Amino acid sequence: MTGWEISAAATVALVAVVTFYLGRRSATLHNAAQDFDMARRTVRSRRNAAAVSGEYLCAASFLGIAGAILTDGADALWYPIGFTAGYLVLMLFVAAPLRRSGAYTLPDFVEARLDSRGIRWFASLITVLIALLYMVPQLQGAQLAVTTLFPVPDWAGPVAVIGVVLVTVLGGGMRATTLAQAFHYWLKLFAIAVPTLVLCVVFIGSGGKGAAAGLADAAPPTLPQDTTVTVDTPVKLQVSTPTTLYADGVVDGAPAKGEVLWSAEVRHDVAAGTTLRFDAGTPTPVVVGAPADNADWLAPGGGDTWDLLGTYSLLTALMLGTMGLPHILARFYTNPDGRAARRTTLHVVLLIGLFYLFPVLLGALSRLYVPRLLVTGEKDAAVLLLPTSVLPGIGGQILAAVIVAGVFSAFLAATSGLVYSVAGVISADLMPERVRDFRSAAVLLALSALGIALVPRQPDIAHGIAIAFALAASTFCPVLVLGIWWRGLTAKGAAAGMFVGGVAVLTALGLDIASDYTGGWAPVLLERPALLSVPAAFITAALVSLASRNTGSATVNNFMLRMHAPDRLGFVTDAAIPRYGRAEERIRLGHGQGRHRR
């Protein structure tokens, strides 16, 4: 092991140990039975906002945005905007009423609002799907990060993350996680802000030297030095000018060894295991579909109408999907009342808006310093490789170790939050009575995500996360918004809406994956289905509700009153909450005696 690998490994271990320690400490410090749950709702807005942000800023924020900026440029700036705006939408339409409803998970909410057990089961199923779609990119990111940093097999990263997550979730409690997640936010902010600022100073100080070419030229980025890359998963590359390179392996289905000349008109299939070598100053080939030259990369909104629709579809998914993420909703329950929930959301907008300044800068710098990632398609490794490329030597290694700490914090925080909040849903609603158990549900969920993540596929973290958002936006967003603001929503309407939205997104996902393997024929709205699937879900839910309408029942009226009456009137009684918060309580606290709430 080199010194750099040792320091990176030490940082990863440190993050894991601190996470576990914070979990253990509060689990043992207070009475464990009392504290294992969300029982304590007294966490203050600011710390709670840090905890929400800590849990939220995942691999997509840390690695995915920079990777997307590296390849797509200005068009990828919509990711951080969509993520931030999602919290504003959450604040405007959902935060306070949802908190007052006393629901701890989405299934709790739909059961309480729609008074139906069947729909609870259906909502639980969708929660699990969203969690899986959200966890898989995290684990793929872990795989990419670990294989980029250490000479280890592919499975090592995901297995390590799942291991630490299971130890933390099974060994600590929710209160513990609040503290740990708030810590994770500050750790992540530090781990991305400091390296970014140092690298920017170095870049400006060098007058842009060491970088290959200006980013505004109508030319592809060029490789700053002689570069050898090995392609790990098959890629399809394009060049914009005739390019000479040396290949060793399989190119365009035929064995290639030695010098090859690529023309701009043809796309080139490069098989896994092929080594490509470029002389310094060679224009970089890019993966098909990405902007090939820098001017294109720098300008937003290039392309045809479909690209514009794709941007709108992405924004729709990100803005409306945030409210349906299981780990974020569970966190709102720790606010004492509706007003605090609103304030927490406002703080989150500030905290994550601040964070997102940095991955954008890192992504832009990586276009200058590590364009070789454009060739292999492993763009999400940009943040990890950038420090040592800008600052060779010990300085770069220290910065890289700091970034690695943040990256692993991102994997661990998001994954453990999801496992914790969704394992309760699984054990309460989806497991047969005989084997019902929080711990086995957590293990089951974690291992399923691990299984899917280990299927070899070129990861694209930002895109993978966007799919999870699209599913949340097409299923839970209509149910939440209509359920909170419209008395007329019925169980049938909600079920039909979630079904239509969910099937639309999953079908699009399936077709998109199929198209990846068979030549990439999918139009942009299959990659980003939200623009069609969200309105479809809303309209279906509304129409079916109108058709199955019954006269306003007392339950619905009471529930509407509870959600919207200002906190001071005191309609939210704690006695009402155990009934809806039971997913956790029944499992953890001996069948709903609720003693922790007194």
Place this chain on the structure above:
Amino acid sequence: MPVPSLRSRMELAEQTSWGEMLIRDLIKALLRWSTAFGAIMVLLLGGLPLLFWQQPGFASFTVVGVPIAWLILGVFVSPVLFVLGIAYERLSERHERDFVDMIES
């Protein structure tokens, strides 16, 4: 904190026609404000892609070497969202206070 007068609170809880009307009005007013803020946000964010797509010249206009599109999208959008959030929080808290005052009086 003054405790809201018992009678009007009970009327709300029991959903008498007066209480029900009150709460309907409250929901309607809250929804109107949320929708208004949502519309502002959609206009701002939704207008930008169209603007950049229609006016490539504007997008590549640079300020101190940085294209204006990057400045707007990367730096200025999130403070605007935060300010919108503050305004909404103020407004909704005032609205709720007014509602409680009305119930109490």
